[in-house]
């Protein structure tokens with residue numbers, strides 16, 4: 001039982017690095033603390049919570065910088081650090097001046113309990129520089145989270161951890177093995193979001209398609225159950241591995257009530273040789289089949305694709321295979337990540353190393369290809385009618401929203417715009433806006 005009286009009237013500041021999952025979890029910690037009487041502030045807080053990421057060397061560096069900054073801006077605060085970097089480097093993090101408590105992936109679910117215990121003990125006596133982390137195989141807890149990105153969009157965490165162990169990735173070490181809550185509990189969270197006025201939910205997780213490991217349920221059954229929740233008009237699946245994106249799931253989405261024609265699928269490489277080196281569980285032919293099935297059943301679907309460039313073993317001719325493959329695919333946008341060496345990963349045993357200059361050149365070519373594809377996709381929709389879910393804008397600023405198939409739409413500033421906040425509105429899509437980041441809406 002948590003003694004909430006000790007928290008009444010206190011303040012907290014939060015900082016999050018990394019993926020949507022981390023943002024979703026931090027926002028849930030914030031909501032729980034608010035319910036306990038803790039006000040959120042930007043600086044001079046009594047409590048700081050920093051949720052870290054360790055996806056690249058740069059991410060580790062940013063985490064250390066963020067911790068130093070939070071300690072500096074919140075003198076005397078009780079500082080808790082959690083997340084992937086905390087799990088992988090607990091001793092380093094607990095050694096940073098000003099850090100009071102470090103919680104790994106298993107303890108993250110009980111962050112509020114740990115905080116409460118440490119807080120009531122008095123930080124100066126017992127809790128300074130303590131850390132709690134379990135070995136990867138012992139990470140079993142699941143921190144439930146359904147956060148409100150804004151009033152319009154919610155992020156519902158449906159799964160955590162990963163069993164894949166791709167050779168370049170540290171996420172399974174940082175987040176543990178795949179696990180999930182029950183379909184019933186997730187439907188209850190979706191209903192709650194609908195009651196609060198939420199219209200759109202993004203399903204988040206580390207390897208979402210692996211849903212069901214813990215509860216013996218199937219991802220498609222989760223999708224079907226959520227589709228029935230009244231009040232939620234739109235669902236998006238944040239990202240799903242191609243081998244887990246079943247044909248049955250694609251066909252269901254094509255006819256579903258509320259699952260949007262919008263997919264985000266990690267390809268990583270279009271070369272079968274590089275995919276083998278990465279220990280990915282599909283080949284380019286399977287990926288091409290999934291894209292074709294999506295486009296055959298949902299011709300207007302938006303498809304985002306993750307690609308990693310410059311991994312070990314990606315010889316110039318293999319990068320060209322990736323480039324040609326992506327060029328031939330009917331996809332909308334590429335998310336390009338330059339490979340970063342991670343200590344302890346199997347990829348370090350692959351001898352061929354791509355020079356940094358080549359990584360940059362390859363990234364640039366793929367980003368240019370991505371721009372061409374996105375622009376062509378947007379252009380195809382100019383003049384068409386579309387339903388847009390508008391999001392609140394700051395006073396005097398343009399209002400934005402997204403179509404079902406994730407085209408960003410812009411309305412010029414107007415005092416009347418407020419009435420459109422969180423509303424589904426049918427518009428005609430006009431030309432590009434000034435900086436080509438959206439299509440203009442014609443009401």
Ligand code: SF4
Nearest residue numbers: 162164165166169171
């Ligand atoms: S599927 Fe591969 S890249 Fe994705 S989290 Fe799991 S190990 Fe990492």
